[in-house]
Structures are given as C-alpha cells and as structure tokens.
Amino acid sequence: MKITDIKIGEISVPLKTPFKTALRTVDSVEDIIVEIHTDSGQIGFGEAPPTGVITGDTKGAIVGALKDHIIKSLVGMDIENFEEIMLRLNSCIVGNHSAKAAVDIALYDLYGQLYHAPLYKMLGGYQKQIITDITISVNSPREMAEDSVDAIKRGFKTLKIKVGKDAAMDLERMKAIRKAVGYDVDLRIDANQGWSPKEAVKVLTDMEDAGLNIEFVEQPVKAHDIEGMKFVTDHVAIPVLADESVFSPQDALSILQQHAADFINIKLMKTGGLYNALKICSIAEVYGVECMIGCMLEAKVSVNAAVHLAAAKSIITKIDLDGPVLCSEDPVVGGSVFDNDRITPSDTPGLGVTKVNGIRYLD
Template identity: 45%
Template sequence: MIITDIRLAKLTVPLVTPFKTSLRTVTEIDDLVVVIHTDSGEVGYGSAPETPLITGDSHSSMIEVINKVFIPLLMGSNIENTWQIAAKLQQVIPCHNSAKAALEIALFDLYGQLHHLPLYQALLMTNSSKPLTSGCDEPMMLKTDITISMNDFDSMLADSNKAISQGFDVLKVKVGNNLNDDIKSVIRLYKAIGKNVDIRLDVNQAWTAQQTLHAAQCFIDNNVIIELIEQPVKADDISGLQYITERTEIPIMADESAFNLNQIKNLVEQKAADIINIKLMKTAGITQAVAIADYCESKNIPCMIGCMLEGSIAVAAAAHLALAKSRSITKIDLDGPSLGKYDPVTGGVCFDKSTIYLSNAAGLGITAIDGLIYL
C-alpha cells in the first residue's frame, strides 16, 4: 500500500450553541482535512482545527507546511512502515503539531486498513505480533463528558439541564472570567444539579495559584464535590501547579502545560499534577500520545483523552487511542462532534450524545464525508 496522492480540504459544521471559554468564543467546527490516497485504492483521513492561542497553528500555516514539507516527505511511502514514517514526520521540522497530527491520523487510518483491523486494535500491535482480533462484531463503547460553556448562570444551568436530559452524567464546566463570579456560579450549579452529575472545572489558565486554592477551599467548605480542576494557571507556571497540587484534595489536571513526553515527565517528577490531559493536536499525533499514555501507566498517573473544538475525524482517532490505552486513559472528554448541529462523517465511529460507539471496521472506518471543499 503505497502513498500516491495527498489532498487537502476544508470541512465546516455549525455549533448548536457558541463555544465560550476564557480564551475565545467560537460558533463553528472548522477543520482542515487531509486525504491520503494509495495505489491499492484505500483512502485515509485525518483532520485538525486551527487553535493559534493554544498550539500556535492556523489553517494557513498548516496548509503551507503540509504542501512544502510533509507531502514531499510522504509521497511514495509504504503504509507498512507507518511507525517509521511517523518518526520522520516528527523529526523533519519542529513544531507544527496540528499539521503533524492530521497527517498521522490519516496514516494510521490506512495502517488499520492495511491490517484489516480497527485502529484501536492496530495500535496494540507490535513489530513482532500478529494482527489481533476482537472475537466479536459488536461495537465498542465509550462515555464522554460534555462542555458547558462559560456564560451567565441561567444559561449555564439551562445548558447543564439539557445535557443531563440527553444522558450526559459528567459536565466539564468552563470558568475563568471572574474569580468570585466563578465560585458563586459553580456552587449554585452544584446545588442545582450536582447530585445528578459529576462536575469538572476547566479554568483555561485564568486563575493564579492562590486564587485556585481559595476557590478549591470555598468548594470544600460548601460541600461542593469537584471531580477535578483543569489547568488553573498559566501553561508555563509549573511551580504554581505544583503548589496547588500539594495543597488541595481536589485533583489537578495539566492540559496546556502538557504537550509532549518531556513536559509530562517533568510534571510527574515535580508532582505538579494529578492527571494528564492528552490531546492529539498537542502531541502532534498518535505516536507521541501512545508514548505519553504508556509512560503515565508506568507511573500510575491517570490520563484524560481530550480534544480541541474539532470534528469527528480527529475525535474518532482519539476515541480509538482511548480504547487502546484504556489502562491509563480513564477519563473521556471527546464531546467535539456532539457540539455540532450534525455529523458530516459516515461510518466508523458514531457519536450519539454521551455515548461513542466504535465499530470493528478497518482503520477509522470512514465511508463518506459530506461537505468537503477541496483546496
């Protein structure tokens, strides 16, 4: 299975409601899609959103580096050598994590198709192992949380109640606008719906270490149970993360501070986080994410699999990774496709509100994508 063509396209899906965090407001899922063709007729898909405030990647920068650097590197490669190809992809140029992620996803989609395995099983193969089989044709299943955007309290409560009515039992609540308002809103929200769901807080770097400890103590004093607090301080404030982690019983999760394996080793060694959030757009794709999950398993550090505001192509790959590395990835935050008004992707992974179904189709199992606009 030899790569003969690589094409780029755009895919846009409007959101049900605007996605609001302390960093940005977004009204649609806007993905750059990578389509890799082979000499034997198989097609592999990958995608990436633009997240310049987080990864530094825009679609224009991705398009340029893919066309000028990555396509010449990949053309003519044999999909049998996907792990080696991915290693070259990571080494040829620094940064450009989202572009690398989109390409790695498409490569591993083809790798699964080559071995007639769903991606999660293909990721469990070693160089010496025979292809694995699941023993059944029933789809595998994951349960995801859903994001409640930062908003006025009444809107957040309405969004939470709607999510609960749809079967979500874990809410990831965005905060970080004003500390006192954040605390009051979370306490009110918990008292209104906390018995029905678990609540995670995502601060998106908006608090200081002292503010985080103050908020955590307020929650404890008011008998508000918070499952975790995600990235409360600036990404480079590792000492702040360590200070918080040492002083509160609420688990602290690193997100923007945890892009690559070296950063995560540093966090673990300094005991600066209780949980690590793995996202394919941060890790530059599947290979680094696998390494991080394996390392965290060796250190008994639980992981969450997360996503940016991205569609079902990349999120499908993240779901397969979560299933393959379920011993370390114990928390699922893959609600991106559920936030869209529809899913333009047919086949493979089905995103049904809180439930994610993974079929045993080869690779990602994608059979069609509506609305692709080729560049």
C-alpha cells in the same frame, strides 16, 4: 500500500450554540481535512482544527506545513514501513503539532486498513464502548445551570464546566450548577489557564468548603507555569489535571517527575497525533497516573481517532470527546457512533471513515 498523493481540504460545521471558554468564543468548527491516497485505492482521513490561542496553529500555518514540508517528506513511502514514516513526519518540521496530527491520524487509518483491523483493536482493544462528559460553556450562573440541566436531560452524567474568567463569579457559577443538578452528577471544572496560582488555591478551597464535590480542576494556571501548577496541586484537595502544559511526552514526564499535577490530559492536536500520544500513555503507566483523553473543537474525523485510542488503553480513564455532539450536523460518513454520552468505535478496518461531505479542496 504506497502513498501516492496527499490532498488538503477544509470543512465548516456550525455549532448548536456558541462555545465559550476563558480563552475564546467559537460559533463553528472550521477544520482542515487531509486525505492520504495510496496505490491500492485506499484512503486515510485526518483532520486538524486551527486553534491558534492554544496550539499556535492557524489555518495558514497548518496548510503551509503540510504543503512545504510534510507532504514532500511522505509521498512515495510504503505504509508497511510505518516507523520510518513516523520518524520522517515528526522530524521534517519543528512544532506544527496540528498539521502533524492530521497526517498521523490518516496514516494510522491506513495502517489499520492495511492489516484489516479496527485501530482500537490493534492498539490494545481494552473496551468496546466509552462514556464522555459534555462541556458547559462559561456564561452567567443562571444560564450555565439551565444548560447543565438540559445536558442531564439528554443523558449525560458528567459535566465539564468552563470557568476561569472571574474567580468570585466562578464560585457562584458552580454553586448554581450544583444546586440545579444535585449530587448524582459528576462535575469537572476547566479554568483554561484563567487563574493565578494563589487565586486558584483560594477559589478551589472555597469550592471545597462549599461542599461542591468537584471531581478535578483542569489547567488552573498558565501553561508555562509548572511551578504555579505544582503550588495549586500541593495546596488543594481537588485533583489537578494538566492540559495545555502537556504537548509532548517530554512535557508529561517532566510534570510527573515534579508531581506538578495529579492527571494528564492527552489531546492529539497537542501531541502531534497518536504516535506521541501512545508514548504519553506509556509514561503515565510507568508512574501509575491516570489520563484523560480530550479534544479541541473538532469534527468527527480526529475525535474518532481519539475514541480508538481511549478504547484501546486502560490508562485512559476519563473521556472528554464531546466535539461531534456540539456540532449541528455531521459531515463524516462512517467512523465511531456518538450517541449522546456513549461512543462506540467502528469495527471496520482502520478508523472506519469512508467519506467527508462538504470538503472544499485547497490547491
């Protein structure tokens, strides 16, 4: 199964409601789609969202990396020679994790198709179904409480609450949400780097004192401030999840060696795809530290790959793969089935995607 061509396109999918965090507000998913074509007629699908504020990868950067470096390095190679392909992909250009992730996902799709097995079974086959949380965008306390109640009515039992825009107001937001949903619902919070270390300790301590029962806090401080994140980890009882601070396996190893966080969040757009995400899983297993699998605002192709990884590995115990259920429509044919909080990977070979509707191909 040799690579004959790699096509690049883009899709646009409106969101049901605007997605608001401490870093940005988004109204639609605008993603780059990659199709890897082979001499056997099989196609592998990958996807990358331009998320400049987090990964530094804009649409132009993703397309440029694909056209000028990645495609030239891979066309003509045989999927059977998978390790060599991955070495080439990861060495042909520095950084550009999202572009690499899109191609990596499509390659793993083809790898599963080559051996006629669903990817989650090839990677470990730990479980058949996973349960995701759903994100509540940052708004007024009243709006967030109402959105939380709506999510519970839809069947979600775990909410990930966006905070980090105003520490004092964040406390009021969480009080309003906990009062509205009660204590049978798990609440996670994501500050998206929005607090200083001392500010994070104060607001998290206030949340502890208020009895809000927070499961964990995600990325309370700036991504580069590992010392600050360790300060938070050392001074609050609420567990800390490192997200934007972890792009590479080396990042994960450094954070775990320093005990700077309690958990690691794996996102394929940060790691450059499944190849490096699997290495982070192995590092976490050695340290006995659980992982969460997350996503950016992505449609179903790339989230589908994250689903297969989550279903494969026991070290991934927390799931934040709500991107497709936030979209107003699904352009992807095949792949994992998203039924509110329950996600079931496809048992067809590879990732199970057969088509992506509405692609606008780029020359």
